[in-house]
Amino acid sequence: MKFDKPATDNPIDRLQVVGQPRDRIDGARKVTGTARYAYEHHDVAANQAYGYVVGAGIAKGRIASIKLDAARKAPGVLAIVTAKEAGKLNKGKRNTARLLAGPEIEHYHQAVALVVAESFEQARAAASLVEIAYAPTKGTFDLKKVKDSGKKPEGDDPSLDDTNVGDFPGAFESAQVKLDQSYTTPDESHAMMEPHATLAAWEGERLTLWTSNQMVAWGVADMAATLGISKDNIRIMSPFIGGGFGGKLFLRSDVLLAALGARAAKRPVKVALQRPLMINNTTHRPATIQRIRIGATREGKITAIGHESWSGDLPGGGPEVAVQQTRLLYAGANRMTAMRLVELDLPEGNAMRAPGEAPGLMALEIAMDEMAEKLSLDPIAFRMLNDTQVDPEKPERPFSMRQLGECFRVGAERFGWSRRQARPGTMRDGHGLIGFGVAAAFRNNIVMKSGARVSLDSQGIVTVETDMTDIGTGSYTIIGQTAAEMLGVDLYKVVVRLGDSAFPVSAGSGGQWGGNSATAGVYAACVKLREAVAQKLGINSGEAVFEGGDVKAGNRSLPLASAAASGPLTAEDTIEYGDLDETHQQSTFGAHFVEVSVDTATAETRIRRMLAVCAAGRILNPKTARSQVIGAMTMGAGAALMEELAVDKRRGFFVNHDLAGYEVPVHADIPHQDVIFLDETDPMSSPMKAKGVGELGICGVGAAIANAIYNATGVRVRDYPITLDKLIRHMPDAA
Amino acid sequence: MNRRDLIAAAGACAALPSMVGAARGQPVPIGEPVRASVSFRVNGAGHHLELDTRTTLLDALREHLKLTGTKKGCDHGQCGACTVLVDGQRINSCLTLAVMNQGSEVTTIEGLGSVDNLHPMQAAFVKHDGFQCGYCTPGQICSAVAVLDEIKAGIPSHVSADLEGAMAVSEAELRERMSGNICRCGAYSNIVEAMTDVAGRQG
Structure with missing residues (x-):
């Protein structure tokens, strides 16, 4: 199905199942421990052996020698894989560094060997006997130090280009009120709860992989490329994924090493990256240094806005696209953005939940708060003065839908924003200084081609198959709801099967495109199935109403199941998109409101209240969508207050590489969270009229917390995370 | 191990940094795994296992009894994903060796309820x-x-x-x-x- 005209009325609009806050259809399995994750498939292949990964002990250089004798002789050892044993391996196009290093080392904890043994304990013990001598070379690890060596990112992706509209330097120079500030965000880790894990089994040339991957088709393609085998010989299954956040978008070392280990040991092998290895072995969100300049009239109209960002990555990698939202969020005739990329020899930087916007808005939305204060304007009023319904760079191009103002209005009322004191440090409760903060949330809506297969059996059971993944997002449930709505059956009559490369290729889970695009693909397949059903029943498909398990037309009503009486009916289709996302800017919007208390004596920040108001198209399931938003707000709270990979700038690695050292929010850090979804349907996005919501919630929330801390204390911290050591010396007198 | 052995071992640990260099190139060969038997009940059912003494309760559950409902998030007691009830008290099952749980009554997520009969x-x-x-x-x-x-x-x-x-x-x-x-x-x-x-x- 080609989606190239705005959606009109369709069966989804009935909202009998779609749009309802249904419990997750996979919920009972998850709460009983019967949903099986990558490392847990005991029954699919006999005689499974265990792999344990050895990571490089240097950041850059070469392996001078590697001694395997002792490890080979250790009890239970079946095989050891190193780059030498593995032979020629290519690199998948989505990987920056190789997944198995040697002799060249590109980053710390890059995998250099896999030890395969009869048991996990034996593999671990033997791995400690692998003896490696390194010849290290000098690396570059300090973004701040080498910032000025940054170059324009290479490649033909226009989103990486510098942008210039009007005369930014002139307009900024002559602006009546100006802000020119720098902000920094640190390296961050996805730290999903399930480690990257894979079980690999060979049958002749054919490789089957049970793994934990957000993008099944990408995984197949990159695995085929890496091993130099045909995609047809690889099957990936990823039915349950214990969190991803972008960290499982790509093929990682667990998959390759399990496959190589299984080939060497001639047995199925399973590998889970050890937690202390994960952070340096896999990808992370790169640190940024950002400079923001805003010029405005005395009345608060922005006349010039400029955003520059510096970040680093391994050679061949890309930048953190932290300036993206600034091209679209606020009006202003004169504008510029630029990104500069430096080469660093730290582990590979890549996408983490809302890449670009998450760190970009952490800076931009503090800058807007600072500018509002300079203008003596309420921060919401300042933002509303510079709201826009068109792409500020191309005013002829409207937003498909933009309710940013309504988000702020509704949120301000619900939150009690009018109680905020404009002067910092003036609200107190016991030992705490109280502050309110606000920030805009913004994230683009990306549409992706997505396929599905739907079948109907003689019992009236509808089965949906697609390689779409559910990384906690609720894909199982919203896909089930979509099929139930389209075919007029109860949700329990729908079976959803996901994450298998044998199924039609879907959008996958990433960039908050999965929910809208994958359900649109299911919609397309259901339209075809409805036609097949109508034809089978001798009904004009244009007249057919699918409702209550029946198909009705005029006075006739036939059970849906009867269409499959003589055998199952199956339909497959793919949703493809025209240029509606080019003629119209499709984005999602929100407003974050936060109340904090900062202890007058210790400068410890506690979040007391959080509210997000979101406008993100049709909300397919308010229960799971709300969970996406509160989860993203939680991760944003981590980014604001505690998350930071500490860089060892001499040896070149992230020091706090486990869940004890890399602090993420825990129960005690997070208060009750409120989310309001504005009533919205966006006919430009897809037949579902939905947009993404999984990443919107993290966009801006960090700045709302930072702004609340400023409102509480009068201390403006521009370097995340805002830990108490950055506040305590500047706190107002405790008395 | 008696108290004197413990002190001797502690002394050896203290001397370790200087020994690391010397030990390189001659890794200490390790013998066959030490195995021991242990009996405990899991979700009401009795189990007798012969295990490598290094096996954690978590891996005994996941890899030997194939009760994979209990999760391994970090294997270092940092995340809580492996929490089970042992004699009614919650513990991180990655931080206890299986053989330390002789005679225990272990309750895992599978023992609390099932898909058709949720706790x-x-x-x-x-x-x-x-x-x-x-x-x-x-x-x-x-x-x-x-x-x-x-x-x-x-x-x-x-x-x-x-x-x-x-x-x-x-x-x-x-x-x-x-x-x-x-x-x-x-x-x-x-x-x-x-x-x-x-x-x-x-x-």
């Missing part, structure tokens, strides 16, 4: 959407069940105002006591609602 806490997690990816969920639920029991038993926490009086099932108490169970998806707000719901019905 009230499991049902409340579904109703309140107290999870997303589901990986920390069995540990959260085992902890949640134990936390309500701990409060009922009057065991104080860091946020309890009175160390000796009756404990209230307040949100602050639940959050404090649940803080050893990390949920990266960020379902905390919903988990507290689920626990409050169950506590309310328990009265």
